[in-house]
Amino acid sequence: MTHWFHRNPLKATAPVTFNYYGVAAGPAASKICSDLRSSRARLLELFTDLSCNPEMMKNASDSYFSLLQGFINSLDESTQESKLRYIQNFKWTDTLQGQVPSAQQDAVFELISMGFNVALWYTKYASRLAGKENITEDEAKEVHRSLKIAAGIFKHLKESHIPKLITPAEKGRDLEARLLEAYVVQCQAEAQEVTIARAIELKHAPGLIAALAYETANFYQKADHTLSSLEPAYSAKWRKYLHLKMCFYTAYAYCYHGQTLLAGDKCGEAVRSLQEAEKFYAKAEALCKEYGETKGPGPTVKPSGHLFFRKLGNLVKNTLEKCQRENGFIPNPDQKKW
Numbered sequence: 048m049t050h051w052f053h054r055n056p057l058k059a060t061a062p063v064t065f066n067y068y069g070v071a072a073g074p075a076a077s078k079i080c081s082d083l084r085s086s087r088a089r090l091l092e093l094f095t096d097l098s099c100n101p102e103m104m105k106n107a108s109d110s111y112f113s114l115l116q117g118f119i120n121s122l123d124e125s126t127q128e129s130k131l132r133y134i135q136n137f138k139w140t141d142t143l144q145g146q147v148p149s150a151q152q153d154a155v156f157e158l159i160s161m162g163f164n165v166a167l168w169y170t171k172y173a174s175r176l177a178g179k180e181n182i183t184e185d186e187a188k189e190v191h192r193s194l195k196i197a198a199g200i201f202k203h204l205k206e207s208h209i210p211k212l213i214t215p216a217e218k219g220r221d222l223e224a225r226l227l228e229a230y231v232v233q234c235q236a237e238a239q240e241v242t243i244a245r246a247i248e249l250k251h252a253p254g255l256i257a258a259l260a261y262e263t264a265n266f267y268q269k270a271d272h273t274l275s276s277l278e279p280a281y282s283a284k285w286r287k288y289l290h291l292k293m294c295f296y297t298a299y300a301y302c303y304h305g306q307t308l309l310a311g312d313k314c315g316e317a318v319r320s321l322q323e324a325e326k327f328y329a330k331a332e333a334l335c336k337e338y339g340e341t342k343g344p345g346p347t348v349k350p351s352g353h354l355f356f357r358k359l360g361n362l363v364k365n366t367l368e369k370c371q372r373e374n375g376f377i378p379n380p381d382q383k384k385w
Contacts, residue, residue, distance in 0.1 A: 050177035050190075050244070051356075052237055053288035055344045057094055057171075058164050058221065059146070061138040063087060063157075079114065086111040090161065094168050101172065101193060108165050115161075118154035129154070141220045142167070143281040143344055151214050159208050163221055166200035169193045170234060177241070184245075191241045198234035201227050219277055229273040229285075236266035236292065243299070253306035260299035267293035284343030291334035295359065298327035302363050305370060314374035321367035328363050331356075 065080040065087075090107045093099045118135070121127040131154070138150040139160040173193040176186050205227040209216060216222035243259045271289035274282045305320035335356065 049180055049182065050174075050237070050240055052170070052174040052177065053285060053338075053345050054171055054174055055142040055167070055285065057167055058142055058160060059140040059148075060091070060160065061148070063135060063137065065135070067134065079117065083111070083114045086114060087161075090165075094164055097175075099168075099172075101169070101189070101196075104165065104168055104172075108161075111161065112158065115154060115158055119158065143226070143277075143285075144220060145344075149217060149220060151212070153213060155208060155211050156214075159204050159212070159222060162200055162204050162208070166197040166204075166230070169197035169200070170230075170237075173197070173237070187241050187245060191238050194234045194238040194241075198231050198238070201230045201234070205231070219281065225273050225277065229270045229289075232266055232270040232273065233289070236263050236270065239263045239266065240296075243296075253303040253310070257300045257303035257307060260296045260303060264293045264296035264300060267296065281343065284338065284341045284345045287334055287338040287341050288345070291331045291338060294327045294331035294334060295356070298324045298331060298363060299359060300324075301327065302359070302366055305366060309366075309370055309373060314370060317370040318367070318374050321363065321370050324363045325367060328360060332360075 063084070065083045067076075067080060086107070090111050093104055093107050118129055118131045121129055133152050133154075135154065135157075136150055136152040137154075137157040137160065138148045139156075140146050140148050170193070173190045176182070176193075177190045179186065182190075204222075205224060209222055209224075209227075212222075216224075220226070239259060240263060243256060243263065246256050246259060267289050271286055271293065274286050274289070279286075301320050301324035305317045305324065308314075308317035308320055
């Protein structure tokens with residue numbers, strides 16, 4: 048089963064030379080600065096390299112972050128921060144608010160901003176892999192794993208590093224708690240989409256699929272609610288995606304719940320459940336059109352033309368017709384026709 052995920056753009060950054068004449072005096076210090084410069088440049092290159100895989104990304108990010116730790120933590124392993132923490136100014140743009148950069152003279156800001164981009168890369172890698180036709184079981188596992196890694200990074204940044212910033216995160220920008228929480232929940236929802244697709248493929252019980260779909264819809268609703276107080280000019284397109292996915296998986300939940308009811312000879316209730324599925328699918332279809340017309344960060348696509356969307360439409364239609372046929376033919380005399 049192919050998937051479609053909304054993605055915000057990567058953050059951009061100004062070059063950093065790590066040249067500290069008069070401070071880094073000596074071959075060992077110069078070597079560290081040179082390694083910092085090259086490892087940072089290498090990591091930035093990999094963000095846009097389509098041949099990059101998770102192993103390459105992990106090695107490159109580990110290399111840079113291990114060197115950057117010398118600018119954050121004291122080398123004697125005490126609780127004191129490094130004397131180099133505030134020596135370098137770092138500039139990063141925002142994923143939602145475009146090319147207007149934020150700047151802080153703080154190595155922790157660099158760690159958080161680069162880590163944010165690493166998490167975004169994992170979401171984009173998962174999206175590329177999940178969008179393939181005839182995705183294999185191993186690829187589906189890789190999508191799920193990448194989304195879990197991304198969620199973990201966003202959560203770690205929010206809980207462990209952002210509180211250490213001297214200058215608090217600006218409202219409505221990437222490092223603010225609301226946005227990070229939205230990214231975490233979105234990753235959880237998308238990972239569960241992969242689980243649902245696998246459950247359908249393995250023909251698991253409709254009741255299980257309905258429960259998973261309902262939980263996924265709640266994830267998307269939670270992420271949307273998290274962004275509700277943001278400026279619409281920046282968040283409208285992202286929120287359209289979250290809302291349409293909420294409606295989409297609510298339709299899934301009603302559709303498979305209807306199959307469970309039908310299997311229990313509750314034909315009238317099954318028809319009503321499928322009619323609810325039809326309503327939410329129609330809402331999702333309308334939101335797909337609105338998503339394509341809404342300006343803002345993210346791709347310009349038509350989700351309603353995507354295979355994953357069309358397949359649900361056919362499933363709802365066919366299941367409803369089956370329920371209506373069964374409801375019109377009642378073999379059990381004690382069962383009431385709805």
